[in-house]
Amino acid sequence: MANLILDERDQQFILYEMLGVEKLCGYEKYADFSRDMFDMILTEAQKIAVEEILPTLAEGDKEGCTLKDGKVTVPACYQRVFKLFREGGWIGMSFPPEEGGQGLPESVKTAAIDWFYHNFAFVAYPFATEGAAHLILTYGTEEQKRKYMDKMVQGIWGGTMALTEPNAGSDLGNMSTKAIRQPDGTFRIKGTKIFITGGDHDLVENIVHPVLARIEGDPAGTKGISIFLVPKYLVNEDGSLGRRNDYEIANIEHKMGIKGSATCLINFGDNNECYAELLGEERQGMKIMFQMMNEARLAVGMQGLASGSIAYLHALQYTKERLQGSSLMEFKNPEAPRVPIIQHPDVRRMLLWMKSAVDSMRALAYFTAYCFDMEHVSTDEAEKDKWLGFAEVLTPIVKAYCSDIGFRVTETAMQCYGGYGFCCEYPVEQFMRDEKIASIYEGANGIQALDLIGRKLGMKKGAYFMNLLGEMNSTIARYKDLNNVRDFAPEVQKAVNTLAEMGLFLATCGKQGKFLVPINNAYPFLMMMGKVVSGWFLLWQAGVAQQKLDELAKANGVDQGNAEAWGRFIKGNKNAAFYAGKVYSARFFAKNILPEVDAAATAIKNEDMSILEIPEESFASY
Known part of the structure; x- marks a missing residue:
């Protein structure tokens, strides 16, 4: 049976073909690592996830936790997995080796935990421990580090x-x-x-x-x-x-x-x-705790990604197996054979939306982690500040956008299952139940939106936000003339321009004393920005993928302009099929989802005050 937690080919693509994380090994901080070591770690992460963590998902949900005589007992199935987890050194992977960690780059650690976060009920135990240990590592006295750190990183405490x-x-x-x-x-x-x-x-x-x-x-x-x-x-x-x-x-x-x-x-x-x-x-409690809060917010974004990923892959498999209805081309023929529902347009729409959502969320999460890596290794202060700025602005997007979109992916996956998806005998209803909390805890998403417009956009007098826009524009310029990418690059560019315009609009409202306009529209703006950022990452992936497709076409003597021959080649070549999927995913998102950016911008510019002006008595007549 295929692994249905995440698409490991997609993980490899983002890490190595898109971000090039193996280049981190050229820096002194990560000189002891290599791509082979990264791959070995990810293989082990996949192994423990598939063989140990995934099987406890439904069992842990069914058994739950109990409180008796002031003591909490967790699902019995967690005991073995936790022991294997801590013995495998999965807690504190990016901690310095002298503090019990492996010194792993944040981007590779993020890819490793991508395998685990589908079962957040379980991984919350070791990773809450990691966050608390990191606080002690950063702010604790030598005595506190000696007393607590070692046993926490080992998972004994x-x-x-x-x-x-x-x-x-x-x-x-x-x-x-x-x-x-x-x-x-x-x-x-x-x-x-x-x-x-x-x-x-x-x-x-x-x-x-x-x-x-x-x-x-x-x-x-x-x-x-x-x-x-x-x-x-x-x-x-x-x-x-x-x-x-x-x-x-x-x-x-x-x-x-x-x-x-x-x-x-x-x-x-x-x-x-x-x-x-x-x-x-x-x-200094709030300042100190915000280190852990920011880590937790990135973790919650990973929960959204992982929940969406496992839900999408389960829905994809189900739609390939579930026979219902005839082919669209034979809908008038009562004798036509039943076909897998993946052949039906509305199901394909849902699948392609889920694919584009998961592809972009994974890129967003991994890139944000990579920004921290680059901040750590950069010696030039301006370069270091650039990468820190990217991470600062993107963190509330990772938390809020990924948690909300992750939930919507689980909901859409349930729709693909039809009535069976609503039944406990099938896994998607648990994916959806488990994911809903992500938009609420570690700072509700409305709070993340206020953080974005109230703090992050104005950091360094807006330089961090402008640098991010510049990075988006640079990516578009790099790939916009490629075959196939040129078909949708203008839509992505338009969305980026709209985001820049809306950032200026909200700043101007603030300067004019109309501070309620950005506050009222904080969440719509965050979700709008999340879509633009997603469009950027999808175009970036499509650009890399199209270059690979061009190489494959040349090496195999296939004319991309010959639709029939090219179609046969894609179906018969796994790499070509994967890369083509990246291009289709980006095109779909640009053509079908990014137009929503204009609608959101129009709504924000209306400066409507209805949400504040309506009397409380007018919400309902009870």
């Missing part, structure tokens, strides 16, 4: 991110959890946190919670927030575990999806003895 409170979700400045300073320099935490992923479980011996809290006497709002390390078990001088810390798992949420992930409500300090250590400097 776990980690979380404890931010949200009942009355402080997106508005973290309103939190009430407090930290009481002790004579010995430690603190005691008191308060309640909710929706804590992996807040407790039986996969590890200890769990370290980075907790946002306000030191007594510090100012209100986000400026007064600090961050603390709260271990489940205190750690003795010799590294052994001491007393159980003073916090209680009061509840686990019963969710629509990701049921194998324990989402906990934690009461800290009911007995006023919840030990905590300050991480970093006082009143």
Whole structure:
């Protein structure tokens, strides 16, 4: 049976033919790596994903988590997989070797975890741990690193991110959890946190919670927030575990999806003895936590990509096998044989949209990770800043666009299955349930949109955004005259021009005091920008693919202008079929999806205030 998690040929194409990540090995930071090593890592990622992680997807969903006597038990099937996962060194892959990691480039790490994120309920445990460990690596004292880091990176201990409170979700400045300073320099935490992923479980011996809290006497709002390390078990001088810390798992949420992930409500300090250590400097909690939040947002974008990928490939296989109706050319013939539904135009429309969505999301996620790699290896400050700028602007797009489009792909995959897709006996309904949360947690997508227009577009006086537009224009110029690409390059160029125009329009509105216009239209603008960025990546892929097709045609003596001969060649040559798929995907998106950019721009320029002007009483008459 074919692998239905992701298209490994697409992964190889984006990494090596599009981005050229093997060139990173020419830099000192990654000199110990080679393409062969990257391929070996990805092969192992595929192996554990197909053989171990995927089989626990449905089982973990069915069993879920349980809370008994203050202890959380995860699905039993996770125990073996987690052991294999941590023994395989999949936690902290990009950490420095001296800190227990492999020093892997972010782009290759991203490709590896692309294999895992279809089962986010499971991978949330090790990767929340990685995020918490990275905070300690960046901001912890040498003592804290010695105490916690090694066992967290090994997966012996776990980690979380404890931010949200009942009355402080997106508005973290309103939190009430407090930290009481002790004579010995430690603190005691008191308060309640909710929706804590992996807040407790039986996969590890200890769990370290980075907790946002306000030191007594510090100012209100986000400026007064600090961050603390709260271990489940205190750690003795010799590294052994001491007393159980003073916090209680009061509840686990019963969710629509990701049921194998324990989402906990934690009461800290009911007995006023919840030990905590300050991480970093006082009143720098939000700045410190945003490192983990940005990593989490990229991870959630990967969840959207992975959910979309597995849903698309399952739908594709189903439409090749499901017989229904006759060929369009024989619809009047009652004796015509039944055909696979992939032959029907509306099904092909859904499939090609899903393909273009997944192709572009994968390129977006991998490119953003590659930007961090290039920032790390660049020695010229202007070059370093350029790559950082790309990553800064694209991060909210990765999180929000990929999570929303990933969900829509799962929904479209269900449509391809018809009524069977709505039934639990088929996998797509779980793909859809598991993916929905991605647009909500780690900063709801509306918040991502406000971050984009309120911070990212204006960074360096707009230089980061303008540099990204320049990169898009450069790509179009490089490929626009190629055979086939020239057919849709004007549509992509028009969309990029519209994006530039709308960025200026929103900035002008702000300068004129009409700040409600960009705020009201933040989400439509983000989704519009996501489509433009997707069009850019698809054209980039199509350009590379068309050059490969030209080489194949020349090497095999095939005339691309002879439709019949070229069609036979594509059907008989896997590489040619793959590359042709890239061109068709880009053309479809440019011709059928990018026109929506103009519509979105028109709506934004209307400056309509209906959403603010309508009285609350007018929404419904109850």
